[in-house]
Each structure stands twice: as C-alpha cells, then as structure tokens.
Amino acid sequence: MPDFISICIHFHTLFCYSSATMPGACEEFVLRDILENETICTFFQPIVSLTTGRIFAYEALVRGIRRDSPSLIAPCELFARADAETKSLEFDTLCRKKAFESFHAFRGSTDAMMFLNVNTSIIGASDADRPHIGAVANQMGFDPA
Numbered sequence: 001m002p003d004f005i006s007i008c009i010h011f012h013t014l015f016c017y018s019s020a021t022m023p024g025a026c027e028e029f030v031l032r033d034i035l036e037n038e039t040i041c042t043f044f045q046p047i048v049s050l051t052t053g054r055i056f057a058y059e060a061l062v063r064g065i066r067r068d069s070p071s072l073i074a075p076c077e078l079f080a081r082a083d084a085e086t087k088s089l090e091f092d093t094l095c096r097k098k099a100f101e102s103f104h105a106f107r108g109s110t111d112a113m114m115f116l117n118v119n120t121s122i123i124g125a126s127d128a129d130r131p132h133i134g135a136v137a138n139q140m141g142f143d144p145a
Contacts, residue, residue, distance in 0.1 A: 029064060029066060029067075029073055029077075029081070031078075031081045031082060031085055031087055031091070033067065034064055034065075034073075034078070034091075034094075035087065035090055035091065035094060038094060038097075038098065039064065039065040039067070040062050040063065040064050040065060040078070040094060040095065040098055041062070041063055041065055041072075041098070041102075042060050042061065042062055042095075042098050042099045042102040042103070043060075043061045043062075043063065044058035044059065044060060044061070044102075044103070044106065044114075045058060045059045045061055046058055046112075047059060047112075047115060055110070055112055056112055056113065057112050057113040057114065057115050058103070058106075058110075058112055058113075058114055058115065059114075059115040059117070060095075060099035060102070060103065060114055060115065060116050060117070061075070062075055062078065062095045062098070062099070063075065064077070064078050078091065079091070079119065088119060088121065088122045089122045092118065092119040092122050096116065096118070099114065099116055100114075104141065
C-alpha cells in the first residue's frame with residue numbers, strides 16, 4: 001500500500017464538468033488569448049503521508065481564467081481545445097511554467113515537494129530543442145531529482 005494519499009478526490013483528467021454541474025462551463029474561450037496572456041492559474045492539492053499524517057507534497061492543478069466571467073475553465077476543456085488546435089506543446093509548456101512560478105512563490109512556507117503532471121503525448125524528438133523540465137526547475141531554484 002502506498003504511504004501517501006491525496007486528501008481530495010479530483011477528476012481533473014477524467015471528468016469534464018457539464019453546464020449542470022459547473023456554471024459557466026459552456027461559455028466559449030479562445031485558447032490563443034490564454035496562451036498569449038498566460039491566463040491560467042495553478043492550485044495546489046496537498047498530498048498527505050498515511051504514516052505521519054503530514055503534507056509532504058502538493059500536486060499542481062491548472063484552471064483557465066475566463067476573461068468576462070467568474071467561472072474557471074476546467075482542465076479537460078483546456079487540454080481538449082489545445083489538442084484540437086494542435087497547441088498541446090505550447091499549452092503544456094505554459095502549464096509547467098506557471099506551476100513552477102506559483103510553487104516558487106509558495107514554497108517559502110513549506111519544505112514539501114511539488115507533483116507535476118506532464119502531457120506525455122507531447123514528449124518526442126520534435127521538442128529536443130525546447131527547454132526541459134529539469135532546466136526550468138533549476139531556473140526556479142528547485143532540484144528536480
């Protein structure tokens with residue numbers, strides 16, 4: 001049995017909110033605007049050790065920010081749109097950047113690690129010239145080990 005548990009059940013990659021469960025979910029958004037203006041936010045979900053009961057990590061979770069609405073854009077909507085518009089690499093890169101930036105500001109109050117999900121479908125030979133996660137982590141002062 002693993003020594004950790006996420007204290008909140010989340011369905012960020014499996015469940016897409018419908019308009020019945022999330023007000024504003026059917027509102028349109030323009031991915032290009034999100035990419036250009038970096039209008040996403042990162043939330044951190046605590047990961048708790050079952051042995052000690054202490055938080056030892058936080059999972060980075062992305063949400064989109066709607067321009068004219070208080071509702072957030074669900075991750076499945078964001079990633080589906082990025083895939084449909086062949087912008088998965090750009091969107092995943094933005095998500096990683098914002099997660100590192102947000103955790104960098106947050107980590108002063110914790111010694112916990114960050115769990116970072118990566119869209120593995122974008123990893124391949126074509127991105128050999130792009131910054132790797134390790135390089136970005138080092139820029140922010142993290143040890144990616």
